[in-house]
Amino acid sequence: MLLQMIYDGNIHPDEWLRQFNTYCFLKKITEDNVKLAKMMIDSTIHVPKDVTSLTELVSALKVEVSFTVFKNTNKRKLQVLKYKSENIGGDTSKFIETFRKLCRDAEIDDLREQKEYFVETLPYVLKKKFLDKIDDIKSLSDIFLRFNNLLIEPTSNFFIKNGSIVALRHIATGKYLSTIENLRYETGSGSQMVFLGDTEPHHTSLWKIKFDKDYATIDTFVTLQQRFDKFLGIRYDYSNYYKRRENYYKSPSQNTEVSCNVIKENDNDNKWRFDTNDLNYQGCLKSNDIITLSIKNEIVKDRYEFLRGHDFQVNIGKEVYEEVVCHNKGIGVNDNWCIELIE
Incomplete structure (x- = not known):
């Protein structure tokens, strides 16, 4: 000792x-x-x-100078600290302990500053909800109590309505379906690429879900619209039309390319059918349901292709992205997505 x-x-x-x-x-x-x-x-x-x-x-x-270095080191640790829920390998209790100790070691005693640091640790989906609950907080303990109460709210029963903003988390990797304006394939259609992004949702991974009724049930066809009025979909390769080689554009991994395009809302190439094998499914799509998304191949009769987070990496410029594709092979773990209600 x-x-x-x-x-x-x-x-x-x-x-x-x-x-x-x-x-x-x-x-x-x-x-x-x-x-x-x-x-x-x-x-x-x-x-x-x-x-x-x-x-x-x-x-x-x-x-002594070592204490100044120590304080600043812990302040930087606090700036990069991010909360992760238990369903993606986090531990709320340990997170609170770490946050409390970092505040102590960085000598951050001002409540306003503590609130600002705490809010920045939260993922997008929690940050907005938490900000609505902290106006009358009077202590660091209050922050933790409000946060705990937020986590135990029955969010799992929130049904997703037509027009809701959602995020799609890839089950196998914990990463979110994302797209960036002007990030385009250098092959195939040259359309705006979709990929597996961060393990926390933000503006690049938020989608407006639309369908033709108030609530979505099994086999409901939905569209997923990103910013700039673009929809998640697949694109038909018209360049081979006169060669009678009917096909959709291929991704670099030679699967069906998935992209984000300005296409009509009722276009078949952006209508996705959701399904689930969840035994606790309650009849309507709700937040935190595990689903698959498939799209009809209009070329091959009765064929549906499934949205998959692929392990193939694509180089665009100097960056490397994890590709998202469609396929018609057997359904596996890479085809499962958790749909999360944002607002």
């Missing part, structure tokens, strides 16, 4: 003093505490010789 008590600048001085006092209590050390504490400070850290109390010692450590 003695070796664990060495102060080397990688612990907050107040926390180090607490652990040192605990050590002295357990060992029943009541004399020469200051002398012992000085011996437990790494030799690379300067301690003034005229320090005569533990309070003075901690104050000296706080003005």
Whole structure:
């Protein structure tokens, strides 16, 4: 335990003093505490010789350069900290513990600043909902309590309506179906590409879902519209029309290319049929349902092709993207998507 008590600048001085006092209590050390504490400070850290109390010692450590570096390091850690829910491998309890300790170690005590940092840790789907609940928060504990209450709300029963904004999370990878304006295939149709993006949804992975009734049921045909009035779909290759080689454009992996295009809302090439094998399915599409999406191949009779997050990587410029395609092979884990209601 003695070796664990060495102060080397990688612990907050107040926390180090607490652990040192605990050590002295357990060992029943009541004399020469200051002398012992000085011996437990790494030799690379300067301690003034005229320090005569533990309070003075901690104050000296706080003005030493290593503590400034330590605080700024923890502030940067706080800036990049992101919350992940348990369904994608996160741990809410450990996240709260980490956030609390980083605030302590970065000496961020102002509640307004704590709220700002906490909001930035949240994914898009939670950030908007949480911002509606924090106007009268009076402490860091209030922040955690409101957040916990938000997580236990019965969101799993939120049915998706015509016109809802949704995100589609790929089950196998945890990444979201995404598209970026002007990111285009360099082969095939040259259309705006769709791909597996980040593990948190944001504006590039939000879709307006539309169908011809209030609620979607099994076999309902839906359209998924991104920004700029573009729809998720497949495109027919008219360049081979006169050669009588009827086909849809192929992706770099030689599957059916999926893209985002300005096409009519009632066009068959952007109407997707959803299905689910969930035994708890309640008859209408709801947030967090696990689904497959398929689209009718108008060339081959009675053929439907399934939307798949493929493990094929595509180079566009200097960037590498994970391709999303359609296929008519057996359905597998890469064809499963979790639909999440955003608003």
